Amino acid sequence: ATFDFRQRRALVTGAGKGIGREIAAFLAGCGAQVVAVSRSADDLAALERDHGCMPVVADLADVQGARDAVRAAGPVDLLVNNAGISVLQPFLDVTPDAFDRTVAVNVRAALIVSQEVARGLIARGAPGAIVNVSSQASTVGLPEHAAYCASKGALDQLTRVMAIELGPHGIRVNAVNPTVTMTPMGRMAWGDPTRSAPMLARIPLGRFAEPLDVAHTVAYLLSDSAGMIHGATLPVDGGFLAT
Template sequence: MEVKFDGKRALVTGAGKGIGRDLAKALVKCSAEVFALSRTQEDLDSLVQEYPGIHPVQCDLADPEATKAAVESVGPIDLLVNNAGIIIQESFLDVTLDTFDKVMNVNVRSVMQVSQIVAKGMVERGTGGSIVNVSSLASKSAVKDTTSYCASKGALDMMSKVMALELGPHKIRVNTVNPTIVMTDMGIKVWSDPAKSGPMLARIPLGKFVEVDDVVHAILFLLSDKAAMVNGINLPIEGGFLTS
């Protein structure tokens, strides 16, 4: 199945590393004009060295004013992927208000803010569009020591459904992808110990963790006209974990 985005302008947040970085490159290969947003300038510099056609946008999404300026500066967007997110591990009894606010601000509030700016432009132009929010299986299955993260992804899933409900009449589709452990550089580092990964793998019928391309391909599908009647879903990417 070939996916093409000729003439489309795409914005990817959290594009400096991992899923966002590979997605930005995949979108270029699919003929989209890509704007890559990241907090880290060095990551953007190296991305542009690989793919000179990508437009870098440096911004810390925890800063609402900077976020507004950055997103408005890129102009009209047809395809939006809210991929940026943070996780801070603390046991429930040790979660601080500061930690909770930091995680919610990036994982939920910034998604709302970025999406509002982009969607208003889509509505004004009357051209429709597609938004994919990168959530997590942690919205559906509790993970120890990740109260703030799990709460943020649960909130993101429901916010995405409301977005789909309200933006659908404007021909704007909104969906989420919900992967389990993804083998990014960080994922490989954290889950390389068989003693830790073994029990988790035992709960996945396919017997393996998610690769970055598994998530990228799902996002490309949801962004594309191939998914023209897919709206308001949370797509688990987890090898059958939820069946156990």
């Protein structure tokens, strides 16, 4: 798949590893000027070296840090809210701290970064597109994922409200909802075959998602080819949610 993102500036959060890295690299390959926001400077230096992405080191759990990151990025046309964390805890052991950190990164950062980007687009009178990287965990409950599932359910709802309010400004907003993807986060949660095998058995296509499966979908939703797709939460799950 390829798309023409020349003359477009894309901001990708959580671009240092996993799915975000793949999205940043793919968009750069389609000609976008990519601003890569993440926590670890080393990861961003590699992304700059390999794909020419502009690095912005920030902790998006911090509200001011998130705002400053967008301001450092310059005028953004395309936004991918991909940064996310997962802290696995049995429900009875979920700590307020882990819950708050999860919501701060997975939902609040998407809100803050999107507000900043949308304000800029509206001020410039420019069209834009935003994709939030949600999860199948927004729709189904997964054991030990209470905070994560709650945060992704909230992200789907945030996506819908953003679509309603930003659509009239020419800013399209959608979410992608991948199944298990073997990134550093995916390996942490699903690396143990006794956990992953029952999940894999529920996926009709018989495999987990690859980061590139997600990157292709995100790129499509950002592109003008998806010009009438708005407020959608699109599974990238090999049919998991159809079963």
